[in-house]
Amino acid sequence: MSKVYLIGAGPGDEELITLKAINKLKKCTAVMYDRLASPGILKYLDEKCEIYYCGKEPGCHYKTQDEINEMLVNLAKKGHIVGRIKGGDPFVFGRGGEEILSLLEENIEFEVIPGITSAISVPNYAGIPVTHRAIAQGFHVFTGMTADKLNLDWNAVAKIGGTLIFLMGFNNLDIITSRLLENGMDESTPCAIIMRGTTSLQRKVVGTIKNIKEKALEKGIGSPCIILVGDVVQFNDKFNWYEKKPLFGKNICVTRSKEQAGELIEKLRDLGAQTTEINAIKIVNTGENLNSYMDKLSQYDFILFTSVNAVNIFFDYLVEKEYDIRNIKGKFAVIGPATEKALIKRGIKPEIMAEEFVAEDLFNKIKPQVKEGDKILLPRSAQAREYLVEALTEEKTLVDEVTTYSIAKGDLPEGEIFDNVNIVLFTSPSIVRNMIDMVGVEAIKSKECLAIGPITSKELQKHGIEHTVSDEYSNEGIIKKLLENK
Numbered sequence: 001m002s003k004v005y006l007i008g009a010g011p012g013d014e015e016l017i018t019l020k021a022i023n024k025l026k027k028c029t030a031v032m033y034d035r036l037a038s039p040g041i042l043k044y045l046d047e048k049c050e051i052y053y054c055g056k057e058p059g060c061h062y063k064t065q066d067e068i069n070e071m072l073v074n075l076a077k078k079g080h081i082v083g084r085i086k087g088g089d090p091f092v093f094g095r096g097g098e099e100i101l102s103l104l105e106e107n108i109e110f111e112v113i114p115g116i117t118s119a120i121s122v123p124n125y126a127g128i129p130v131t132h133r134a135i136a137q138g139f140h141v142f143t144g145m146t147a148d149k150l151n152l153d154w155n156a157v158a159k160i161g162g163t164l165i166f167l168m169g170f171n172n173l174d175i176i177t178s179r180l181l182e183n184g185m186d187e188s189t190p191c192a193i194i195m196r197g198t199t200s201l202q203r204k205v206v207g208t209i210k211n212i213k214e215k216a217l218e219k220g221i222g223s224p225c226i227i228l229v230g231d232v233v234q235f236n237d238k239f240n241w242y243e244k245k246p247l248f249g250k251n252i253c254v255t256r257s258k259e260q261a262g263e264l265i266e267k268l269r270d271l272g273a274q275t276t277e278i279n280a281i282k283i284v285n286t287g288e289n290l291n292s293y294m295d296k297l298s299q300y301d302f303i304l305f306t307s308v309n310a311v312n313i314f315f316d317y318l319v320e321k322e323y324d325i326r327n328i329k330g331k332f333a334v335i336g337p338a339t340e341k342a343l344i345k346r347g348i349k350p351e352i353m354a355e356e357f358v359a360e361d362l363f364n365k366i367k368p369q370v371k372e373g374d375k376i377l378l379p380r381s382a383q384a385r386e387y388l389v390e391a392l393t394e395e396k397t398l399v400d401e402v403t404t405y406s407i408a409k410g411d412l413p414e415g416e417i418f419d420n421v422n423i424v425l426f427t428s429p430s431i432v433r434n435m436i437d438m439v440g441v442e443a444i445k446s447k448e449c450l451a452i453g454p455i456t457s458k459e460l461q462k463h464g465i466e467h468t469v470s471d472e473y474s475n476e477g478i479i480k481k482l483l484e485n486k
Helices: 019-025 039-044 065-077 096-105 118-125 154-159 170-182 212-218 231-235 258-270 287-299 308-320 336-344 359-369 387-394 429-439 441-445 454-462 475-485
Strands: 003-008 030-034 050-055 081-086 110-113 139-143 163-167 190-195 203-208 225-229 251-254 274-277 281-285 302-305 331-335 352-354 375-381 398-409 423-426 448-451
Touching (some): 019 039, 019 081, 030 039, 050 065, 065 081, 065 096, 118 163, 170 225, 203 212, 225 231, 258 475, 281 308, 281 429, 287 375, 287 398, 302 308, 308 398, 352 359, 359 387, 375 387, 429 454, 448 454
Parallel strands (some): 030 081, 251 423, 302 331, 375 398
Antiparallel strands (some): 190 203
């Protein structure tokens, strides 16, 4: 049955979307979104969901509001569950009411999912509380888009007290400040402008209502932005938590598969970075290839894992088959701390670990322990290098190589999502090749690039892409290098 959800997506930081909004997005078969909504939230959509960009750049609307209203109605009439994704909250100058009136005319069911409005969240990220005891006992939110036409009692606004918040008002800054001054507001009243708040592009300028325009132009401030007037602006440095984070101002592109990107993204965000997730690879599970080896699992002397994916797919398969892992007697060996951690989560501590994220190091670690005739199981990617199998075979061991997954090229979620990226992280040669195919080598060359290790570095070199290399081949190594280079 068709239905329309008007979904508030928050101010820009994609983590500020609500749990309810995420749950509804997962149900949608068609969505419409505009520029003020973070493209990152599109990752919550089903792969088959139809996606429509509505644009709405200032002065250059991709679609008019009437066209958007008509499109909502048409998609619903086609039987879609439609998500209308709106920056901030649908009812805070989001024209959500106009869209609902169009739905009501056609008797189309709808639901409104509130969002965190930029009016309070953007000042928060800039260190400015909209209220504070004994300083501002209230706040007032106005649209600044049509300040010259607003039916406002400017005399009352100038004298009302508390914090004045103007959304989307940069182009009318002169009108706003002059109206306040003309109606008696002290010219020394603190004023702040915050551009693209809660994102890596956040910029802030602080002054008074008399000099704020001059200061904003000097600093290159522009739309979209929020204007705040009031004494709470004085806290902008003391309460400033976001802009003081070590990776603030960086938009870092994480290119791993969806299954592996989460942990690194969380750590980067905790350090103040905005993250752009482009899953340059996707994992195709071929765990059924283990069928032929189930009866022999107890006979292996060693089981080797060269990736987190290999660990997870192997043990998920055993769980699916209700296999008793107490039958496995062999020693476990892994490459890298991330793979070790994945194995420990399965209740097993590996006896052997290669600290360097390369097959050569694993072979060097395991070579003193293997002997002729040892049976070794190696579940891994179809695209894995042959080195490990060849080296172990030369030691006269019996290696069963099982391709439990393959790596396919991922999908670019939205064409412009890469534009604001500062730094791109590469964790495998296949990711390098896929990203070049997805966004183009010249686009990648325009960014700072970081490789997880020497194998990935060689692939970047092959394409003439300047980059740095982590000293440690792990998430922690990537983060250390980012902090060194900040």
